[in-house]
Amino acid sequence: KAGVTQTPRYLIKTRGQQVTLSCSPISGHRSVSWYQQTPGQGLQFLFEYFSETQRNKGNFPGRFSGRQFSNSRSEMNVSTLELGDSALYLCASSPWGGRDTGELFFGEGSRLTVL
Amino acid sequence: GENVEQHPSTLSVQEGDSAVIKCTYSDSASNYFPWYKQELGKGPQLIIDIRSNVGEKKDQRIAVTLNKTAKHFSLHITETQPEDSAVYFCAARGSQGNLIFGKGTKLSVKP
Numbered sequence: 001k002a003g004v005t006q007t008p009r010y011l012i013k014t015r016g017q018q019v020t021l022s023c024s025p026i027s028g029h030r031s032v033s034w035y036q037q038t039p040g041q042g043l044q045f046l047f048e049y050f051s052e053t054q055r056n057k058g059n060f061p062g063r064f065s066g067r068q069f070s071n072s073r074s075e076m077n078v079s080t081l082e083l084g085d086s087a088l089y090l091c092a093s094s095p096w097g098g099r100d101t102g103e104l105f106f107g108e109g110s111r112l113t114v115l
Numbered sequence: 116g117e118n119v120e121q122h123p124s125t126l127s128v129q130e131g132d133s134a135v136i137k138c139t140y141s142d143s144a145s146n147y148f149p150w151y152k153q154e155l156g157k158g159p160q161l162i163i164d165i166r167s168n169v170g171e172k173k174d175q176r177i178a179v180t181l182n183k184t185a186k187h188f189s190l191h192i193t194e195t196q197p198e199d200s201a202v203y204f205c206a207a208r209g210s211q212g213n214l215i216f217g218k219g220t221k222l223s224v225k226p
Contacts, residue, residue, distance in 0.1 A: 042218035056211045106158030
């Protein structure tokens with residue numbers, strides 16, 4: 001079974017630009033969560049999608065948004081990039097998510113550098 | 116807000132020694148506590164988890180203990196090996212269902 005696939009793996013943007021990251025979950029998994037990983041803050045929860053609906057959201061500004069498609073693939077978008085948005089963005093899938101969350105299966109992440 | 120504190124941030128041990136990482140959580144309603152291992156260039160991977168109705172769980176050289184009264188849980192790795200070197204994250208399930216992670220412990224096992 002293929003794992004969680006994230007694209008692109010690396011990207012460089014400049015301040016003020018926007019970026020879209022993509023995540024393909026494990027086949028059959030309906031929940032996709034996104035986390036931001038930085039050296040100082042660890043893994044911080046961005047949002048969770050289940051059956052195309054955002055089920056849960058972390059404490060990030062509105063510049064961070066996401067969506068999920070009918071095939072469970074998910075995208076996240078960051079608009080008006082700031083230097084502080086430089087991070088590894090991790091996507092994780094699970095069969096059900098929410099309060100039924102058991103194991104999360106993480107992708108290898110998309111490393112975003114904002115110059 | 117909901118929070119998970121993890122200590123130490125770095126840990127260096129000799130091969131064959133034991134390693135212990137400790138976490139505390141703030142939400143008394145949390146009922147699921149996983150531990151993830153992240154190797155360089157990879158995403159975190161679950162190594163062991165424990166639910167609130169259990170006090171201890173073992174899987175070969177890895178064990179996790181949970182004290183719900185004190186709201187803390189620990190990861191114990193015995194007979195450490197160089198391949199155990201990685202960053203370890205503890206987590207607790209928050210009231211909304213999402214996992215809240217600690218800031219990680221970088222474990223170095225010296226041969």
